[in-house]
Amino acid sequence: MILRTLIIDDEPLAQDIITKYAEDIQSVQIIGACSDALEALKVMNEQTVDLIFLDINMPKLSGIEFLKTIKNPPLVILTTAYTNYAMEGYELNVLDYLAKPFSFIRFLKAVQKAEQQFSLLHKQPTDENTESVFIKSNKKSYQVKFNEIVYIEGLGDYVKIYTDKSHLVTNISMKKMEELLPSNVFFRIHKSFIVNWQKIIAVEGNMIEVPSRKLTIGNNYRNDFLTWISKSTI
Numbered sequence: 001m002i003l004r005t006l007i008i009d010d011e012p013l014a015q016d017i018i019t020k021y022a023e024d025i026q027s028v029q030i031i032g033a034c035s036d037a038l039e040a041l042k043v044m045n046e047q048t049v050d051l052i053f054l055d056i057n058m059p060k061l062s063g064i065e066f067l068k069t070i071k072n073p074p075l076v077i078l079t080t081a082y083t084n085y086a087m088e089g090y091e092l093n094v095l096d097y098l099a100k101p102f103s104f105i106r107f108l109k110a111v112q113k114a115e116q117q118f119s120l121l122h123k124q125p126t127d128e129n130t131e132s133v134f135i136k137s138n139k140k141s142y143q144v145k146f147n148e149i150v151y152i153e154g155l156g157d158y159v160k161i162y163t164d165k166s167h168l169v170t171n172i173s174m175k176k177m178e179e180l181l182p183s184n185v186f187f188r189i190h191k192s193f194i195v196n197w198q199k200i201i202a203v204e205g206n207m208i209e210v211p212s213r214k215l216t217i218g219n220n221y222r223n224d225f226l227t228w229i230s231k232s233t234i
Contacts, residue, residue, distance in 0.1 A: 003114060004048055007033040008040045008063070009055035009079065014100065018053050018079070021107045027115055037066035049074045051114050053098075056080040067094070075114050112157060116173055133180055135161060137168040144168065146185055150199045150210050152177055154192040164211075189225050190218035203229065 005028050007018050015033040022028040031047060034040040036058050043049070052074055056063035063080070067073060076093075081100040095117060096110040132145045148163045154174040161168045178188055188194050189208060193215050201209040206222065208215045217225055 001027050001115060001118065002029050003027050003050045003075075003111075003118060004029055004031050005051045005053065006031055006040060006043060006049045006074075007053045008037060008058070008066070009033070009053070010035045010058045011055070014055065014079065017101075018107070021104050024104070025108065025111055028111060037061035037063070037069075040066070041069075044070075044074075050118060051075045051077065053077050053079050054094075075117055077110050077114065112171070115171075116176060119172075119176060135168050135170050137170045142168060146182060146196070147198070149181075149186075149196050151196060151213075151215060152181075152186075152194040162213075187225060187228060189221050190216055191220075193218075197229065200229075 005022065007015050007030065009015050009018070019030055019033065022030050028051070031049065032043050034043060038060055040052070054063045054066070054076055056078060057080060058066075061069075063078060067076065075095050077096045077098060078094050079098045079100060079102070095113050098106060098110055131147070132143050134141045135144050136142075144161065144163060148165065150162045150164065152174070153160045153162070155169070157173065158169055158171055159174060159177050161170065174188075174191070174194065178186070178194055181194065185198065186194050186196055195208060195210060195215060199210050201211065203209070206217045208217060
């Protein structure tokens with residue numbers, strides 16, 4: 001995934017900081033830096049822009065005014081030293097709000113939101129007949145067959161995918177992971193677990209036994225899971 005990114009800020013220092021931060025994030029490709037909204041409009045009319053870092057207080061046209069002029073804006077992360085615009089920004093469906101000066105960690109979290117949203121917007125519908133998915137891990141893309149996945153464990157902004165042979169860790173949310181999996185094979189049993197029902201050895205109380213581990217069924221998922229699995233119980 002590459003996010004073609006435009007910086008819109010009238011402060012050269014702010015442009016430099018964002019550019020420097022972006023150099024350490026593989027998914028962000030800075031395609032330009034504009035000092036005002038009118039210059040940015042020209043760039044956006046000529047190039048594909050997936051994400052913009054937008055300052056609010058700029059000459060000629062403020063960032064908020066600029067957003068109101070765009071019919072189909074790209075993903076937007078606001079950057080400003082003035083926090084009183086946060087609510088108005090969120091009403092315009094901006095992705096995040098970075099209050100200057102912001103750290104690299106805070107910048108990274110905003111970019112991760114952009115990555116997830118971009119993936120959702122460009123996600124192809126899941127084909128129940130699809131047999132595998134490509135998983136990015138350790139700078140490689142591994143093809144993983146659905147019938148080899150035992151379960152998936154959520155680890156914050158990452159998931160750990162346990163297969164018959166090994167495991168992979170990738171930067172994706174549990175919600176996104178769940179959307180990528182065929183719903184006729186995988187079931188969410190806990191906020192931290194998705195299980196392949198074909199790999200279930202036994203169910204006892206609020207526990208599911210799979211190879212090498214027992215998984216807890218969360219209270220919010222228990223009724224749906226038991227109803228679902230009862231269809232295959234004799």
